[in-house]
Amino acid sequence: MSEEHVHIVPYKTFLVIWLALLILTGITVAVAQFHFGAWNIWVALGIATLKSGLVVAVFMHMKYEDRLFRLALFSALAILAIFIGLTFVDVLYR
Amino acid sequence: MSGHIHKDYTGAKFGMWLFLFTEVLLFGGLFILYSVYLARYPKEFISAGKELNVWFGGGNTLVLLTSSLFVAVSITALRRGAKRLCLGLLGGTIACAAIFMINKYFEWSAKIHHGIYPGSPHMKEMMPGEVTFFNLYYLTTGLHGIHVVIGGLILTWAMILIKSGRVNADDWVILENAGLYWHLVDLIWIFIFPLYYLILH
Numbered sequence: 001m002s003e004e005h006v007h008i009v010p011y012k013t014f015l016v017i018w019l020a021l022l023i024l025t026g027i028t029v030a031v032a033q034f035h036f037g038a039w040n041i042w043v044a045l046g047i048a049t050l051k052s053g054l055v056v057a058v059f060m061h062m063k064y065e066d067r068l069f070r071l072a073l074f075s076a077l078a079i080l081a082i083f084i085g086l087t088f089v090d091v092l093y094r
Numbered sequence: 095m096s097g098h099i100h101k102d103y104t105g106a107k108f109g110m111w112l113f114l115f116t117e118v119l120l121f122g123g124l125f126i127l128y129s130v131y132l133a134r135y136p137k138e139f140i141s142a143g144k145e146l147n148v149w150f151g152g153g154n155t156l157v158l159l160t161s162s163l164f165v166a167v168s169i170t171a172l173r174r175g176a177k178r179l180c181l182g183l184l185g186g187t188i189a190c191a192a193i194f195m196i197n198k199y200f201e202w203s204a205k206i207h208h209g210i211y212p213g214s215p216h217m218k219e220m221m222p223g224e225v226t227f228f229n230l231y232y233l234t235t236g237l238h239g240i241h242v243v244i245g246g247l248i249l250t251w252a253m254i255l256i257k258s259g260r261v262n263a264d265d266w267v268i269l270e271n272a273g274l275y276w277h278l279v280d281l282i283w284i285f286i287f288p289l290y291y292l293i294l295h
Contacts, residue, residue, distance in 0.1 A: 018159065025152070045288070047288070052285070058166070069107075080119060083119070088133075
């Protein structure tokens, strides 16, 4: 494949994603006003994960890259998850 | 090859992504510290988190999200040959970086004015979990702030290359990679904001 034909993302797509990010920021602030106990942190992390997914997929063009890029991304995230998981196995059951 | 220099865009972008993964692991370590201490001192984290100003954190979230939009659009603009629009958007991004740091300056000044900084007499009287929260707050937002400054410098460099025509509609990977770095700065903040500023507000 010629490098010249790499996907050019239209302006409108970026504007839609930006609006979605602003709305999600509003939701995360609004939700934080209610107290669900331990659930607050999970809701906040869920929305943050969704927001970062949008940034990575569209702003950072991950959606349009080779499969190799996604494979590398998921490997890195898996390493981070193992890192977090093993830390908590140690901390919680010490 | 018909005489022109071979460009490996996939390789260049992949290399940038590999670097970004190391950044994710670097900040990941700080988020692990946060989560371990949150599990140990939930009450203290909530009382300390209330000291942080949602308006500074929220305002800077909007600034970074908008700057990310500018960078993303600037790449499309450059590739469509709209050089002036591209330069304008990058100028806007760098302005956003400056606004972010000015906000940070006022935010930290207010905290320091209230005696909240690592090793301060006021912090020595706090509960251990609160001290941990503020130390992690300064470490994480400080490291992130350094990334904002570096990102601003990288984008300035990209702007100079675009102005001189060395980075152009046919050869744009430097802007692409500079943009990737800037988006990472935004990504880290997407997690810092709810964890530090919104914790049971």
